[in-house]
Amino acid sequence: MVVTNRQRVTAIVVGRRKQGLWVVPMSSGRLHMLKLSDTRFREDWSEISYDLDKALDSFLDHAHRVGATQEALHGLEGLRDRRQTQASLAF
Numbered sequence: 001m002v003v004t005n006r007q008r009v010t011a012i013v014v015g016r017r018k019q020g021l022w023v024v025p026m027s028s029g030r031l032h033m034l035k036l037s038d039t040r041f042r043e044d045w046s047e048i049s050y051d052l053d054k055a056l057d058s059f060l061d062h063a064h065r066v067g068a069t070q071e072a073l074h075g076l077e078g079l080r081d082r083r084q085t086q087a088s089l090a091f
Contacts, residue, residue, distance in 0.1 A: 002055045003045040011045070012055055014075035024059060024072045031059065031068035033075055056080050 001013040003023070011025035011034075020037040023045070036045075056076060063073050 002048055002050040002052055004048050005044050005046075010048070010050075010055070012052070012059055012076065012079065014079045022075055024068075024075055026059065026062065028066075030066060031063050031072040031076075033069065033072045053083065056083070 002010065003013060004010050005025075009025050009027075011023045013021050013023050014033070015022040020035055021041050023034045023036055023041070024031055025034060056079065059076055060080065062068075063076060068076070
């Protein structure tokens, strides 16, 4: 899911756990992962209609050019891999 907050920061939700959601926000520097509670996520973030595959490509390109924490890179690559697996199973 691609989301944005009140400051117009775009982010990708890379996972959901019992404790909340894992989000990778776009930044001008290294990408990092945020852990947000469900309540905090609902208060600050809202889904936008932007193609997730296109956003993933953009975030991964940024991560390889500028940098990302291992956690953020692993989350983005894991989401990309899950989506590719789902797409291949659909055929």
